[in-house]
Amino acid sequence: MAPHYLLLGFLVATCSVALASDPSSLQDFCVADPKSLVLVNGRACKDPKLAQANDFFFSGLHLAGNTSNPVGSQVTPVNVVQIPGLNTLGISLVRIDYAPLGINPPHTHPRATEILTVIEGTLEVGFVTSNPENRLITKKIQKGDVFVFPIGLIHFQRNVGNGNVVAIAALSSQNPGVITIANTVFGSNPAIPSDILAKSFQVDTKTVKMIQSKF
Structure with missing residues (x-):
């Protein structure tokens, strides 16, 4: 009977996601x-x-x-x-x-x-x-x-x-x-550490800090 219960569980989970x-x-x-x-x-x-x-x-x-x-x-x-x-x-x-x-x-x-x-x-x-x-x-x-x-x-x-x-x-x-990407990434409070953003966007920290100052 175990396979039937597994199938039932899968169907319930799938339907739950589909109807979210x-x-x-x-x-x-x-x-x-x-x-x-x-x-x-x-x-x-x-x-x-x-x-x-x-x-x-x-x-x-x-x-x-x-x-x-x-x-x-x-x-x-x-x-x-x-x-x-x-x-x-x-x-x-x-x-x-x-x-x-x-x-x-x-x-x-x-x-x-x-x-x-x-x-x-x-x-x-x-x-x-x-x-x-x-x-x-x-x-x-x-x-x-x-x-x-x-x-x-x-x-x-x-x-x-x-x-x-x-x-x-x-x-x-x-x-x-609504999550506005630029505001969220560069204007968070407190700010996301600039070295994390610099590595993520492949720019230097000076550029990140300049962008953060706009927000």
């Missing part, structure tokens, strides 16, 4: 209670009898983000922080504004796949596959086009037009998280 995502909701909704001191994987629910329309509402995606920053882009999030009613529903949204030549720098979402559509303008988008191939998959997309960034993979967008660009992206988590 935000936990499924066990009720109609679970509006996040910002006042709760209970620590759970997500947010504690408030009494559903106290739920109101505003718990499921956000206004503001019609407003352009301020792109006057070093990278020339601005992300306006709509996740469980902005809409408490998203709690346990496994989805969120962002608006991204790009100035001419603006970029959304290489980053990753540890808890979500992203699907992005261009509302106005033209973007160059891409992601890099995992080790050892590290293959860059990239494409130029325009108004009405859609592109997917798989969960956990480093990806980016760049405005390659002469005007502003607006994009909307949905993410498969109420709280997808």
Whole structure:
């Protein structure tokens, strides 16, 4: 009987990995209670009898983000922080504004796949596959086009037009998280030792310290 138990264990583990995502909701909704001191994987629910329309509402995606920053882009999030009613529903949204030549720098979402559509303008988008191939998959997309960034993979967008660009992206988590690679590597607190970064990037420590000073 042992082989049968091993097979069953393998199937359970495989299915668990294949279905990995935000936990499924066990009720109609679970509006996040910002006042709760209970620590759970997500947010504690408030009494559903106290739920109101505003718990499921956000206004503001019609407003352009301020792109006057070093990278020339601005992300306006709509996740469980902005809409408490998203709690346990496994989805969120962002608006991204790009100035001419603006970029959304290489980053990753540890808890979500992203699907992005261009509302106005033209973007160059891409992601890099995992080790050892590290293959860059990239494409130029325009108004009405859609592109997917798989969960956990480093990806980016760049405005390659002469005007502003607006994009909307949905993410498969109420709280997808974001790890901007440059900020994380060179702007950690406390800083990663410069000799480690120098060896990792095959540059001298002076160059590393110069980059770290930017963050």
